[in-house]
Amino acid sequence: MLTTIDQVLSAEQLAFVHSAMESASWIDGSHSAGKYAQGRKANEEMDQSCSSWSSINQTVVSELYAHAEFQSSVLPSRVSAAFVSRCSPGMYYGIHVDDAVMGTASGRYRSDVAVTVFLNNPQDYTGGELRIHSRFGPVSVKGAAGSAVVYPASSRHEVTPVTDGQRKVCVLWAQSLVRDxxxxxxxxxxxxxxxxxxxxxxxxxxxxxxxxxxxxxxxxxxxx
Structure with a gap:
C-alpha cells in the first residue's frame, strides 16, 4: 500500500529546514546504503554530527509521528532517525530493496515501512522521481513540499536521475506493530x-x- 500524507510540515517548518540545510555539513550519501546498493547510490546526505541535522531530525520525526494519517497507515512501533538527502544534476539512486534490519547493534529494528518527506516542490527540479516497483508496474511520485509518501520497505524502488535543479528530501523507516x-x-x-x-x-x-x-x-x- 502506498499512502500520501499531505502537510506533514508547515510552511514555517519548511523555511526553518531550508535555513538549517544552508549551514549544514554534507557527506557522500553512498556510505549509508546497504552493502549491495552502495554502487547504485549517488547523492549527498547531511552529516548527522552537525547541529543542523539534530534540529531537522527532531522537527521531521516529531511532526510525522504525531500525524494521524501516519499512525493509521503505519501503526509505528519504532521510527528511525531521518536521513536528510539532496540530489543535484546527475545524482540518482538505482533500483534496490532496503535492508530488512537496520540500526546499530544496540538499537536494531525491522524496516517494514519506508517514508520519504519532500522538502521542496516538484517544479524545483527535473527528474528525481521516486519510482516504486510492484507486480502491477512502477508508480512514480514527486510530492509537494511538506508532504510524505509511505510504502512497504520490501518494495523495489529507485530515484531517477536529477537533470536540473536540486531534489531535497528526508528519508526514514519504521518498524510497524503489524509487519504484514x-x-x-x-x-x-x-x-x-x-x-x-x-x-x-x-x-x-x-x-x-x-x-x-x-x-x-x-x-x-x-x-x-
Whole structure:
C-alpha cells in the first residue's frame, strides 16, 4: 500500500529546514546504503554530527509521528532517525530493496515501512522521481513540499536521475506493530471507516461494531 500524507510540515517548518540545510555539513550519501546498493547510490546526505541535522531530525520525526494519517497507515512501533538527502544534476539512486534490519547493534529494528518527506516542490527540479516497483508496474511520485509518501520497505524502488535543479528530501523507516503490509492496509481502511463513522454517527451501533472489529484485529495481528 502506498499512502500520501499531505502537510506533514508547515510552511514555517519548511523555511526553518531550508535555513538549517544552508549551514549544514554534507557527506557522500553512498556510505549509508546497504552493502549491495552502495554502487547504485549517488547523492549527498547531511552529516548527522552537525547541529543542523539534530534540529531537522527532531522537527521531521516529531511532526510525522504525531500525524494521524501516519499512525493509521503505519501503526509505528519504532521510527528511525531521518536521513536528510539532496540530489543535484546527475545524482540518482538505482533500483534496490532496503535492508530488512537496520540500526546499530544496540538499537536494531525491522524496516517494514519506508517514508520519504519532500522538502521542496516538484517544479524545483527535473527528474528525481521516486519510482516504486510492484507486480502491477512502477508508480512514480514527486510530492509537494511538506508532504510524505509511505510504502512497504520490501518494495523495489529507485530515484531517477536529477537533470536540473536540486531534489531535497528526508528519508526514514519504521518498524510497524503489524509487519504484514496486507494486514496494515486492511487496518488502515477500517480505521478510516471508523473515524468517519465517529463523526457522522457517533452513537450508532454500526460505529461501535466497526470500532470493536478494528481493535480486535489489531489485538490479533500486533507484535509488541
Amino acid at each position: 503490509p496486507a494486514q496494515r492496509e486492511i487496518l488502515a481502511d477500517l480505521d478510516a471507516s471508523r473515524r468517519a463513522l465517529r463523526l457522522s454517527a457517533p452513537e450508532a451501533q454500526v460505529t461501535e461494531t466497526v470500532d470493536h472489529a478494528y481493535m480486535n484485529l489489531v489485538r490479533m495481528w500486533a507484535e509488541v
